[in-house]
Amino acid sequence: MATVKDKKTDFSGKTHKYFLTLRYADRPEGAEHRVRMAGSLQVYDSVRRGDRVTGIYWNDELRAIRFGSLTQETYRSPVHDGRLPGAFAVAALASGLGLLSYWWWLRYRPTRKGATQPWESIAGLVAGSALALGGFPIVLMGPDDGDGGTSLKLMAWATVPVLLLFVLWSWWPVRRGVSKVAKVAPPSDSA
Numbered sequence: 001m002a003t004v005k006d007k008k009t010d011f012s013g014k015t016h017k018y019f020l021t022l023r024y025a026d027r028p029e030g031a032e033h034r035v036r037m038a039g040s041l042q043v044y045d046s047v048r049r050g051d052r053v054t055g056i057y058w059n060d061e062l063r064a065i066r067f068g069s070l071t072q073e074t075y076r077s078p079v080h081d082g083r084l085p086g087a088f089a090v091a092a093l094a095s096g097l098g099l100l101s102y103w104w105w106l107r108y109r110p111t112r113k114g115a116t117q118p119w120e121s122i123a124g125l126v127a128g129s130a131l132a133l134g135g136f137p138i139v140l141m142g143p144d145d146g147d148g149g150t151s152l153k154l155m156a157w158a159t160v161p162v163l164l165l166f167v168l169w170s171w172w173p174v175r176r177g178v179s180k181v182a183k184v185a186p187p188s189d190s191a
Contacts, residue, residue, distance in 0.1 A: 001053070002022040002023060002024045002025070002053055002054070002055055003023050003025065003050060003052055003053075004020055004048065005021045005049065017036055018041060018044050019034055019035065019036055020034075020044065020053075020065065033055075035062055037065070037073075037074060038074055038075045039072060039073045040072065041072065042070045042071075042072050043070050044072060046067055046070055047067050053065050054066040056071070061076045062076060063076055083139065083140055086139045087140040088136070090131075090132070090155045091133075091135060093159065094129075095128045095129055096128070097128050097159075098125045098126070098128015098131075099128065100124075101127075102121060102122060104124075105121040105124065135155040135158070139155050
């Protein structure tokens with residue numbers, strides 16, 4: 001159990017940061033803990049100086065604060081810990097698969113010297129880049145419902161069909177091109 005000692009809002013530009021300063025009764029004097037609150041501000045708006053709250057810890061970090069029936073996460077919550085790595089993972093996966101498809105196309109469908117490169121070769125690269133550029137901010141700033149990242153799940157499910165459609169779209173012309181290879185007649189034995 002802790003007592004709310006202070007409640008403060010910091011303004012920096014367009015960003016607001018909400019802090020609670022807590023004093024623990026079971027710790028020596030001066031044991032205060034300043035906590036940045038996250039998510040909906042139910043607990044932050046409800047508490048006053050002197051109110052008793054319960055801190056919820058995980059791995060020795062204060063991850064949430066409970067006041068009566070209300071619970072609010074802090075910025076050290078596991079929900080917020082995974083956003084930045086998740087955003088980089090989505091961007092790396094999508095752009096990596098785009099590069100892989102570009103390499104695959106160049107390896108199995110080389111362009112003859114002097115010929116222009118077909119548009120199909122870079123379609124996967126463009127699709128992967130678009131998913132990476134769109135997915136990074138969606139995962140980083142998307143709303144989370146607290147059960148493991150709604151925006152991360154959305155991008156994971158969106159990546160699979162987009163890349164599958166690209167693979168089918170690129171594979172079909174390649175497959176048709178392979179079946180239409182010109183047959184070379186063996187040299188005749190005329191002398």
